[in-house]
Amino acid sequence: MATRDITAGTGEKYRTLAQKLALFWGVAFVLAGVLGFIPGITSNYDDLKFAGHDSDAELLGLFQVSILHNIVHLLFGVGILMARTWESAKNYLLGSGVIYVVLVLYGILFGGDNGDANFVPVNDLDTYLLHPVLAIGLLLSYFMSRRDRDTAYDRGAMGTSSV
Numbered sequence: 001m002a003t004r005d006i007t008a009g010t011g012e013k014y015r016t017l018a019q020k021l022a023l024f025w026g027v028a029f030v031l032a033g034v035l036g037f038i039p040g041i042t043s044n045y046d047d048l049k050f051a052g053h054d055s056d057a058e059l060l061g062l063f064q065v066s067i068l069h070n071i072v073h074l075l076f077g078v079g080i081l082m083a084r085t086w087e088s089a090k091n092y093l094l095g096s097g098v099i100y101v102v103l104v105l106y107g108i109l110f111g112g113d114n115g116d117a118n119f120v121p122v123n124d125l126d127t128y129l130l131h132p133v134l135a136i137g138l139l140l141s142y143f144m145s146r147r148d149r150d151t152a153y154d155r156g157a158m159g160t161s162s163v
Contacts, residue, residue: 016148017148018086018145019085020083022083022089023083025141027079029074030076032059033077035059035060036059036069041059041060043058043061044058045057048065049067051066051120052066052116052119053113055069064126066120066121068119072120079092089145093141093142097137097138097139097142100132100134101135103120104131107126107131110122111124111126111127
C-alpha cells in the first residue's frame with residue numbers, strides 16, 4: 001500500500017482539520033520543550049533538575065519544569081509526525097488529551113511539594129490552569145475534527161490506499 005498524495009488540484013497536499021490541529025499541537029509542544037532548556041526564558045535555570053518537585057526552574061517564570069518535563073514536551077512533538085494521516089492525527093489528539101486529563105488528576109493528588117510523588121514536576125499553575133487548558137484544547141481538537149473523516153478519505157489524507 002502506498003501513501004496517496006492528493007493535492008485537490010492546488011498542487012498542495014490536502015490536510016484535514018485533525019491533521020492541522022495535530023501539527024499545531026506538536027509544534028507547540030516542541031517549542032515548549034526547547035524553550036525549557038534556554039536560560040533567560042527559563043528562570044532559575046541553574047536550579048533545573050532532572051526530575052522532581054525540587055527543580056526551581058520555571059518556564060517563562062511561571063511553569064515549573066525539569067529536564068524530564070522538557071523531554072516529555074519534546075516527545076509530545078510527535079504530533080508533527082502523526083499529522084501525516086487523518087487516523088494518526090486523531091489518535092494523537094485523543095491520546096494526548098487523555099494524558100493531560102491524567103496529569104490534571106496527578107497534579108491534584110501529588111502536585112506541589114508532595115515529595116518524591118511529584119516527580120514530573122507540576123505546580124499549582126500547571127495543575128489548575130495550564131494542564132486543564134491543554135486537556136480541553138486537545139480534546140476539543142479531537143471532537144471538532146471527528147467529522148472530517150469522509151473528506152479525509154475522499155481527498156487521500158487517510159494515509160494509505162491500494163493505488
